[in-house]
Amino acid sequence: METKRQLSTREVTIINEVAKILSKGMNFLESAGEVLKILYSFWDVKYSYVALYRKDLKLLKIVKAFGLKEEEVERGLFKRGEGIIGKVYKSGVPVVLSDLSTNSYLNRTGLKERLEGSESFIAVPIRIGGEIIGVLALFKSFDKKESVEKAVELLIILGTMIGMLYKLEERINMERQEWEEEKKALTQALGKKYSLEGIIGRSVAIKNLIDLVERVSQTDITLLLTGESGTGKSLIAKAIHFLSHRKEKPFVTINCSAIPEALLEAELFGYEKGAFTGAYTSKKGKFEIANGGTVFLDEIGDMPLSLQPKILRVLQEKEIEKLGSERSIKVDVRIISATNKDLRQLVQKGDFREDLYYRLSVLPIHIPPLRERKEDIPLLVDHFLNTFNQKYSKNVKIDAKALELMMEYPWYGNVRELENTIERLVILKDGIVKESDLPSYFFVELSRDEPRNLPSVIELTEREEIIKALERTGYVKSRAAKLLGYTLRQLDYRIRKYGISLKKF
Ligand SMILES: Nc1ncnc2c1ncn2[C@@H]1O[C@H](COP(=O)(O)OP(=O)(O)OP(=O)(O)O)[C@@H](O)[C@H]1O
Ligand SMILES: [Mg+2]
Known part of the structure; x- marks a missing residue:
């Protein structure tokens, strides 16, 4: 009896081939079609089909067939419990019919007329766990050496594998649907709130601002953000950087008012070893660190007059010079500056260079107070x-x-x-x-x-x-x-x- 339970090489091959389909990620119908093709190629099954129970129709319906004509497939509808297919679905018990002339064979498909007459009809349930979702059916001639029992065993395994394929697709579909819904909810939320990169608001001012941010982020244009404290200048500078082609490169903020004047130059441009007492090593400045990215000059109104020519040089020549070095270094940075002061007034008072002001405010963006x-x-x-x-x-x-x-x-x-x-x-x-x-x-x-x-x-x-x-x-x-x-x-x-x-x- 032991040998009877062992699968033959051919059966192992068939199972292996079906297992390969599982890993291919095709949709269920394609996969089912492949399984039926394998049964033909490796087992000489000329006619086979998969019928699934459609809850909406309350019928079992052939969804994939091999060797059947279109009209034969169309005729393949069975009620639960009706004919062999309906019975296998209802009971979960496989059926082998070696004589198709009996009354229990309905010949709903009309296929019988095309058969040679020597074929047996085998139908096994397609299962997902404890649930039966359909039936795998085929016509096959057995020679004397072949065991029908073994064939049924193999088909039960295949029925389970087809069930797995179905389950797999169901899960993928569910995930896709969830994902689609999530995406829809997100875009709806975005559309409704006119938010972009965390910029929220629906006022005309914010809508225009969001439009502008989207457009200017695609360019390298120098921007000056103005507005009262807390209006979102820093937020917008960041949004522009992360929407731009520079997003993989650094976004470096320099708060011009927070760094003491004496240290600001070294901080911005870096220094060479020995540039001043205590400069034991050389150090990169913020502009160099930001290379390829964006430099955000926050509170630019507090930029000391003494440093303003050097900032101008970065803007005009795209060059910096480290403290204690004669050599210029090329830097590729986009500059965004921000202030809550009236820069024009500072220019009038002589606290801000006019040429720098014009260079910085190529495109001024004002954010109105809340x-x-x-x-x-x-x-x-x-x-x-x-x-x-x-x-x-x-x-x-x-x-x-x-x-x-x-x-x-x-x-x-x-x-x-x-x-x-x-x-x-x-x-x-x-x-x-x-x-x-x-x-x-x-x-x-x-x-x-x-x-x-x-x-x-x-x-x-x-x-x-x-x-x-x-x-x-x-x-x-x-x-x-x-x-x-x-x-x-x-x-x-x-x-x-x-x-x-x-x-x-
Ligand atoms: N439109 C907005 N939508 C969502 N959050 C916002 C918006 N505007 C500002 N914020 C939030 O408000 C806070 C203040 O914004 P932000 O720091 O950008 O202001 P600021 O103009 O740079 O202020 P300061 O001049 O003091 O530097 C931040 O936490 C920012 O994320
Ligand atoms: Mg700020």
């Missing part, structure tokens, strides 16, 4: 709520009245202030944020034109203003002091006096 594009506020609120709810695993929402107030509030710190405010709300609140949950300086700001009881309000107001300034500047004290018109020392004194916590939250 209070001039209130229709962006709900989208931004939504966006930041999503971001911070995810970050802090919360589900904070904002009710209509509170949102209305947010649209009225002047947001002098622009999107940055809005972002900080929402982050704070998400951390501190639960559930739905109402009007009364908004920070108190909100109301002070919103009732500016109403008379107030001054002496008692002044201290409170000062405290609120300081908190607001800190909030607006991301808790950078020097910036907050500047905003408030205090020196750093004056601000420090008041922070202590009012017990303002410098930990952000």
Whole structure:
């Protein structure tokens, strides 16, 4: 009995061939067609087919056939339990019929007339796990040496393999469909919010800006971004870089106001060993590091006059010279600069070189303050709520009245202030944020034109203003002091006096 269970070389070959199809990633019908071809080539099966149960039709239908004519395939429809095919589907038990003249053979396809008469009809279930999805059927003549039982064993294996092919395609389709849906949702979201590389808004100003960003990112044109602090200048500079052909190369930001003047030149252009006391090794400057990429000169209005000619040279000649070196180095960088100052005014005062100003502002892009594009506020609120709810695993929402107030509030710190405010709300609140949950300086700001009881309000107001300034500047004290018109020392004194916590939250 042992030998009976062993597969013959031919059967092993057939299984191997079918297994190869599994790995080819064809669609199910193609694969099924290949299996039937293999049965013909290796096993001399001249007629075969695969019928699947169609739930919508409530019928078994031939979906792939070998050796059958088109009209024979079309006739191949069976109800569950009807004929051999219907019975095998219903019971899951293979059937071998060696005499096709019996009544149980329906001859629905009409194929019988073309057969030689010596063929047996074998039908086995196609299974996926415990579920039967269809039937594999074939006509084959057996010579005396061949075991029909063994043939059925082989076909049961093939039925399972065909089931696997089906399952495989089902999974691929499902994944494709999910992916398509995800893509659709994404593009819809993008279309609706007019967002690009994280730039969100639906005001005419932002829509135009997004258009412009897309267009200029394809060029190397020098850009000057202007707008109040927190309007999104840095965000836009980055977006342009990552949309451009330079995206694989560095995006290097140089904050002209943050680096002390004495160090700025070395930082920008690098230095050679021995260029000054302490220069033990040579160092690359930011322009050299950024080669091939984009240099973002932030707060360009604070660029010291002494360095301005050198920046001009980069723009005109695309060349830099390291400190302590006579040799020029070619650099290929795109320059984007930004400022919240009025550069033209600086030019008039003699604090900024006119020639550099014209070089930098080949294409000036102005980003209006948030209070001039209130229709962006709900989208931004939504966006930041999503971001911070995810970050802090919360589900904070904002009710209509509170949102209305947010649209009225002047947001002098622009999107940055809005972002900080929402982050704070998400951390501190639960559930739905109402009007009364908004920070108190909100109301002070919103009732500016109403008379107030001054002496008692002044201290409170000062405290609120300081908190607001800190909030607006991301808790950078020097910036907050500047905003408030205090020196750093004056601000420090008041922070202590009012017990303002410098930990952000
Ligand atoms: N349209 C926008 N959509 C989404 N996020 C925005 C938008 N504008 C600004 N932001 C976000 O607001 C914050 C402040 O923006 P950004 O730092 O770009 O402002 P900025 O103009 O460079 O300010 P500063 O002049 O102080 O450097 C960032 O976190 C930025 O991602
Ligand atoms: Mg910035």
